[in-house]
Amino acid sequence: MKITGIIAEYNPFHNGHAYQIRAAGENGATHIVCAMSGNFTQRGDVAIMDKIARTRCALANGADLVLELPVAYALGNAGIFAKGGIETLLATGCLDALHFGSECGDTEPLRRTAAAIEHLEAVGAVDKKQGAQMRRQALLDNGYAAEAALMDTPNNLLAVEYMLALRSAYSHVLPETVKRAGSQHDSRLVADEFCSASQLRRIIQADPAVAEGYAPKETLDILADCKLNGRAPVTLSALDRAILSRLRMVEPAYLARIAGVSEGLENRLYEAIRQGRSFDEICNAVKTKRYPLSRIRRILLCAAIGITAKDQEGSPAYIRVLGQNQRGNEILRVMRQTAKLPVILRTSDMATVSERGKRLFRLENLATDLYTMAYEPMGTCGMEYTANLYRFTKGDGYEQ
Secondary structure, eight states, X not given: OOEEEXXXXXXXXXXXXXXXXXXXXXXXXSEEEEEEEXXXXXXXXXXXXXXXHXXXXXXXXXXXXXXXXXXXXXXXXXXXXXXXXXXXXXXXXXXXXXXXXXXXXXXXXXXXXXXXXHHHHHTTSSOTTSOHHHHHHHHHHTTOHHHHHHTTSHHHHHHHHHHHHHHHTTOOOEEEEEEOOSSOTTOSOEETTEXXXXXXXXXXXXXXXXXXXXXXXXXXXXXXXXXXXXXXXXXXXXXXXXXXXXXXXXXXXHHHTBTTOOTTHHHHHHHHHHHOSSXXXXXXXXXXXXXXXXXXXXXHHHHHHTOBHHHHHSOOOOEEEEEEOHHHHHHHHHHHHHOSSOEESSGGGGGGSOHHHHHHHHHHXXXXXXXXXXXXXXXXXXXXXXXXXXXXXXXXXXXX
């Protein structure tokens, strides 16, 4: 039994994701466990389908157990996102390998880059709390040109963050990488049957029929089912007024505590919120070379939900299961003996978690209550408490 972990968003699950899971199997994985973002994603956006629908897609295409990456980490920078995913997977206590995509397709240069960053942190040339781009610049400034160049591409950059998180945890989990197939992250290009998740979302919103060549049938069927029920495609623009109504109620002191805010940025945010008439208008008013658009989007969503810097500083406090198949049940049986955190199979299990865990789940509820305002008809409050995990057996359909 070899249990391999994958950190993902599956927004939506496409052919490249299926390719990665197959590659993990070719590396000897017998069981695949995924730590997946919930209803909000790391680029500062909403997921096109809710987390249970995306769990169904993953289980239909090779994943065995899907765990939730709490929203506090899903809306963090690359380092926080990686930390949350790694610590969630390591908390299972039974992970043998971590599998991820990269542009270089080789763990050795990624390991060297992570080691170089650790060295620069040790000598004070870069702060651990600084973002990935600041780390890249520090590498360049200190003679690590090849390592800095490696971080020019998004999947390499995230892969280095995974390596750093594993090293920080003194983990013996084996890192494995596969060379990313097809177009780059956020690219508008397509290559054979592969396209980026960003481009696939654009295709789905423009003409879903065109998406058939770039995503598994199960993804498109589940998307069609969600669309029929008014639950997809979810877009941030559908939440524009809901988000602005929340942001217009806050003061600079509140913004100063929000995750990602530093160096007086709360004042710039506050003025933009007072003047802005849309989410995008606020973002564009605040963004600079120092504060890129993705960071501003994450900050504003964190502000709307209430995610503070303190919420992102600690470690995950529970392992929440979103869905599993029969092999996933086998992983869960092992986890009964090995898990280092409470395993949450139903919302009533949250009674067993720490105060921090209750806080993180409260944020999850707030995030879902906001997200479901984009449904048609609008979702009610508390849907996080009523949504059950999915159990999937290939050939037998879906069971809730």
